[in-house]
Amino acid sequence: MALVKMQDMLHHAYNNKYAVGSFDIVNLDQLQSIMNAAEACRAPVILGLSEPHTDYFDLALLANAVEAASRRSEVPVAIHYDHGSGIEGAVRGINYGCNGVMVDASHRSLEENITITKEVVAMAHTCGIPVEAELGYVPDSGDELVFTTVDEARGFVRLTGVDFLAVSIGTVHGRFSGKPQLDYPRLRHINEALQIPLVLHGSSGLNEDQLRRLIANGIAKVNAFTSITDRAAKLLRKNARAKDEGYLKLFTDVRAEMEEEATRLMRIWGCAGRAAEVFEQCDPWQPAIYEIRFNLPGTDAEEMALITRRGQQALIQIPGVRAIKAGESINSNTAPRYCWQIQLACAEVVEPLKQHPAFINFTRRYLNDDATDRTMAVYKEQA
Ligand SMILES: [Zn+2]
Structure with a gap:
């Protein structure tokens, strides 16, 4: 890098x-x-x-x-x-x-x-x-x-x-x-x-x-x-x-x-x-990853696909968000089942992301009440 x-x-x-x-x-x-x-x-x-x-x-x-x-x-x-x-x-x-x-x-x-x-x-x-x-x-x-x-x-x-x-x-x-x-x-x-x-x-x-x-x-x-x-x-x-x-x-x-x-x-x-x-x-430029893992009990594949699409549409418009990768665990015994990696231009985007209305609305609507085992973490790409 x-x-x-x-x-x-x-x-x-x-x-x-x-x-x-x-x-x-x-x-x-x-x-x-x-x-x-x-x-x-x-x-x-x-x-x-x-x-x-x-x-x-x-x-x-x-x-x-x-x-x-x-x-x-x-x-x-x-x-x-x-x-x-x-x-x-x-x-x-x-x-x-x-x-x-x-x-x-x-x-x-x-x-x-x-x-x-x-x-x-x-x-x-x-x-x-x-x-x-x-x-x-x-x-x-x-x-x-x-x-x-x-x-x-x-x-x-x-x-x-x-x-x-x-x-x-x-x-x-x-x-x-x-x-x-x-x-x-x-x-x-x-x-x-x-x-x-x-x-x-x-x-x-x-x-x-x-x-x-x-x-x-x-x-x-x-x-x-x-x-x-x-x-x-x-x-x-x-x-x-x-x-x-x-x-x-x-x-x-x-x-x-x-x-x-x-x-x-x-x-x-x-x-x-x-x-x-x-x-x-000079300081290296380090892209960052905001990772969310969660379970959504009672959600079937079709509902989950819809939520993923909505999330991607909502989050990609936020300045500094470069891509959203949504993954589902291959091993069904592994909790949490879902993993989202939001790729950010750099770590400074984390705070504006969390304060952005599109992010707040999306997480409030789909994740806050229903999601369980939710973890979030920010990683910076290694130089
Ligand atoms: Zn010119």
């Missing part, structure tokens, strides 16, 4: 003036290449699941692969929900296994951005999960850039309680047309005013000097997507032109190509070689 708390990871980067790369994952090739790069250069890494990518593939399915990769990783990993539009997305992201979420309402009015971000922060913090928001607007190609201002940033962070801030200081998402005009003094002033890890979106196309200067001024997380996937796309086009050899052959060397670019970037960002320090100085 190599997951670490994202707030610890980014504060380590911020305090030591380097940046961790955050890579929105779109397929297994890219996931493997990013993990290979991070492990080869001993870099902490952030794997991203981006809400807008829902249009292209099944994010929930990919999330399983991302989590599996993080569990077997040799370097520290955090999983981040990128560009979430609001509270529903953030809850879903946590359900997918993310231990950091971004809420991006930067295209809305300042008031709306504050309201939406505040709501996400309140929910995520009860789950022990930090929040990144964006102020100003890092445009997608074609839109107009809106710079982050120091005064707005100061007020925004104070009002929302956000942990990290994505700033708009001259970059754009995707490919640059023309030369980027980076506003370093603006970034320096924002950093002096906020003193929290800052995030760079739209890093593709920046050169080494530019990246280093931005990182020296408070950027502790760099999102990188286009520079890596563009290299893969170029090679795919070349492979497609070369010969008609079938689907798998199309991907020849694509992983190595992405790995090379990710490695190059990790060295520039300064996160290469930091894995051991991060493991040593």
